[in-house]
Amino acid sequence: MSANKITVVGAGHVGETCAQRIAEKELAREVVLIDIIEGIPQGKGLDQWESAPIEGFDSRIIGTNDYEAAAGSDIFVVTAGVARKPGMSRDDLLKTNAGIVGAVTREIKRVAPDAIIIMVSNPLDIMAYEALKISGFPRERVIGMAGVLDTARYRSFIALELDVSVRDIQALVLGGHGDSMVPLSSYTSVSGIPLSQLLGQDRIDALVQRTRKGGGEIVSHLKTGSAYYAPSAAATQMCAAIVQDQRRILPCAAYLQGEYGFDDIFLGVPCKLGAGGLLEILEVELTEEERAALTKSAEAVRGTLDKLQSMI
Numbered sequence: 545m546s547a548n549k550i551t552v553v554g555a556g557h558v559g560e561t562c563a564q565r566i567a568e569k570e571l572a573r574e575v576v577l578i579d580i581i582e583g584i585p586q587g588k589g590l591d592q593w594e595s596a597p598i599e600g601f602d603s604r605i606i607g608t609n610d611y612e613a614a615a616g617s618d619i620f621v622v623t624a625g626v627a628r629k630p631g632m633s634r635d636d637l638l639k640t641n642a643g644i645v646g647a648v649t650r651e652i653k654r655v656a657p658d659a660i661i662i663m664v665s666n667p668l669d670i671m672a673y674e675a676l677k678i679s680g681f682p683r684e685r686v687i688g689m690a691g692v693l694d695t696a697r698y699r700s701f702i703a704l705e706l707d708v709s710v711r712d713i714q715a716l717v718l719g720g721h722g723d724s725m726v727p728l729s730s731y732t733s734v735s736g737i738p739l740s741q742l743l744g745q746d747r748i749d750a751l752v753q754r755t756r757k758g759g760g761e762i763v764s765h766l767k768t769g770s771a772y773y774a775p776s777a778a779a780t781q782m783c784a785a786i787v788q789d790q791r792r793i794l795p796c797a798a799y800l801q802g803e804y805g806f807d808d809i810f811l812g813v814p815c816k817l818g819a820g821g822l823l824e825i826l827e828v829e830l831t832e833e834e835r836a837a838l839t840k841s842a843e844a845v846r847g848t849l850d851k852l853q854s855m856i
């Protein structure tokens with residue numbers, strides 16, 4: 545099963561890798577890569593297409609600056625944005641990326657009013673909110689990528705610690721994308737064995753802390769950019785769940801309308817993804833400590849949202 549067309553907006557590190565992964569998995573007949581810079585998507589798209597005979601995939605990759613090529617896309621993965629430059633405050637970045645995501649969303653609405661948007665651009669929970677409000681799409685069709693990445697990081701660290709296959713590790717990370725994310729130790733297991741039976745609380749706490757700082761750890765190595773291999777893999781997994789109607793339970797940023805006691809906010813929660821996008825939000829039991837951490841995370845997201853609204 546595959547889609548007719550998937551468009552990736554932003555041909556930077558995350559976008560280009562995402563387009564390549566989607567094409568290699570043949571998740572769509574056509575993969576469109578769009579960027580604002582002339583030549584970049586054309587060059588990258590052509591280079592990727594030239595790898596098709598070697599890798600053996602038939603998804604056509606088209607690089608362009610023109611949204612007409614994206615008309616009728618089933619899914620848009622939005623990775624467009626700018627990184628902070630010298631002299632720019634975080635608030636400047638927030639306003640700039642909100643402007644970019646707003647412009648991109650208007651184009652999506654114009655050329656593909658039935659599309660599903662998977663938001664990747666940061667600050668994630670805020671950009672997903674902007675896309676939902678500007679598009680007017682139902683919440684089923686605007687979903688943020690963060691939890692799949694954060695959970696993958698947590699699982700990868702547990703696998704290293706225990707020297708076991710990553711495939712056997714199940715975990716759940718909730719909350720906003722950032723330092724306030726909430727990894728749920730009580731829902732973490734290795735082939736069904738609760739993690740607490742295999743690791744002491746101090747080691748679990750250390751892995752949780754490394755997960756919280758996972759994005760920063762990569763930035764501290766790269767110095768000039770942020771992570772993209774794992775982020776693009778995460779967005780691709782969400783695309784696969786939707787186009788193949790897999791009904792996977794994945795942690796995603798979803799627009800809450802009362803779930804977990806929150807309203808009118810995007811927050812990472814367990815979601816069922818399938819044909820049509822977000823099929824269901826699952827409400828799991830939380831300990832008092834986890835609930836307090838989720839509330840703190842929601843307050844951080846709300847604070848940034850208020851800051852953006854005061855700027856525009």
Ligand code: NAD
Binds near residue numbers: 553578626775
């Ligand atoms: P990058 O700078 O390599 O790429 C961004 C691209 O967006 C550039 O090619 C730029 O030209 C393009 N762009 C800017 N304005 C545009 C517009 N109006 N229309 C189309 N394209 C436009 O950055 P990156 O490393 O690929 O990261 C992309 C975004 O994803 C960033 O906001 C980053 O913070 C975010 N990110 C999120 C997660 C997550 O977990 N949600 C993980 C990694 C990165």
